[in-house]
Amino acid sequence: MSLFSNTNMSHVFTQNQNKLYIGNIRSPTINMRAVLSVIEIPITLNTNHFHKQIPATDDIEFKLSRYFDEGADFIHNHLKYGNVLVHCYAGISRSASLVIAYLIKYHNYTTQTAIKFLQKSRPIIEPNDGFIAQLKDYENRGKTVKSYLIKESKQETKNEIKPYHRQVKSFLSPRIKTLF
Numbered sequence: 233m234s235l236f237s238n239t240n241m242s243h244v245f246t247q248n249q250n251k252l253y254i255g256n257i258r259s260p261t262i263n264m265r266a267v268l269s270v271i272e273i274p275i276t277l278n279t280n281h282f283h284k285q286i287p288a289t290d291d292i293e294f295k296l297s298r299y300f301d302e303g304a305d306f307i308h309n310h311l312k313y314g315n316v317l318v319h320c321y322a323g324i325s326r327s328a329s330l331v332i333a334y335l336i337k338y339h340n341y342t343t344q345t346a347i348k349f350l351q352k353s354r355p356i357i358e359p360n361d362g363f364i365a366q367l368k369d370y371e372n373r374g375k376t377v378k379s380y381l382i383k384e385s386k387q388e389t390k391n392e393i394k395p396y397h398r399q400v401k402s403f404l405s406p407r408i409k410t411l412f
Contacts, residue, residue, distance in 0.1 A: 241317065242354035244331060251315045252307065254331050254354050256323035265314025268306055270299075270326040282310055290325045292362030300333035300370050307334045328357035329367060336371050343367045 241255025253259070257275075261267055266282040269275045272289050284306050286299045303318075307330070310316050320326035328350055335346040343364065350357050359367065 241319070241323065244350060244353050247311050250311050250313070252311055252331070252334075253315065253317045254323055254327050254350070254357070255317055255319040256327075257319060257321050259317055259319050259323070261317060263315055264317045266306065266310035266316045268303060268316065268318045268327075268330065270296075270303070270318065270320040270330050286326075286330070288320070288326050290320070290360060292360050294362065295366070296326065296329055296363050297366035297370055299330070300366075301337070303330040304334040304337040307331070308338050323354065324356055325359050325363060328354070329359045329363040332359065332367055333370060336367065336374060343371050 241253045241259035244252040244254055246252075250265075253264075257271065261277060261281060264281055266284070267277060269283065269285045270288050271285070272287050275283075275285055277283050284303075286296075286303060288294060288296050288299065307316055307318065318327045318331050328347075331350060332341075332343065332346040335341040335349065336343065341349065346367075347357070347359070347364075
């Protein structure tokens with residue numbers, strides 16, 4: 233089996249007419265605003281792209297999770313203004329993992345839902361077991377943070393309402409007594 237698919241890159245989805253692509257090292261970069269390279273060998277692009285390189289190996293022991301936020305933010309920030317390509321050597325594991333992290337962070341996907349969604353456009357994606365475990369942890373951390381923020385927001389709202397409620401109650405109490 234060849235490491236490369238019949239197509240070097242696949243369209244993942246469109247956001248405001250800008251497209252996110254996932255691919256391999258042979259993917260064309262024409263019409264891309266930004267390129268995220270998730271590969272350990274140095275890459276130099278001969279074009280005018282915003283380029284970020286994440287020096288990652290496709291090894292179950294590699295801690296790709298330390299780059300999830302950085303990669304997801306890069307995709308998110310550049311997708312607002314143009315097409316983005318995320319690639320690794322074969323376009324199967326590392327690049328897929330960073331796109332999945334983006335889907336988790338910015339589109340509230342679960343790890344499994346993001347994998348299934350990505351496989352519709354690029355059936356060969358298969359993050360290694362280590363990356364999948366890290367993505368599930370990332371997903372769970374995101375849920376915990378969101379839950380905490382919602383809880384804090386509700387508490388702040390209660391704290392803001394209590395003094396106001398006391399003011400209204402103290403203002404109305406004497407007036408209500410005179411009505412009876």
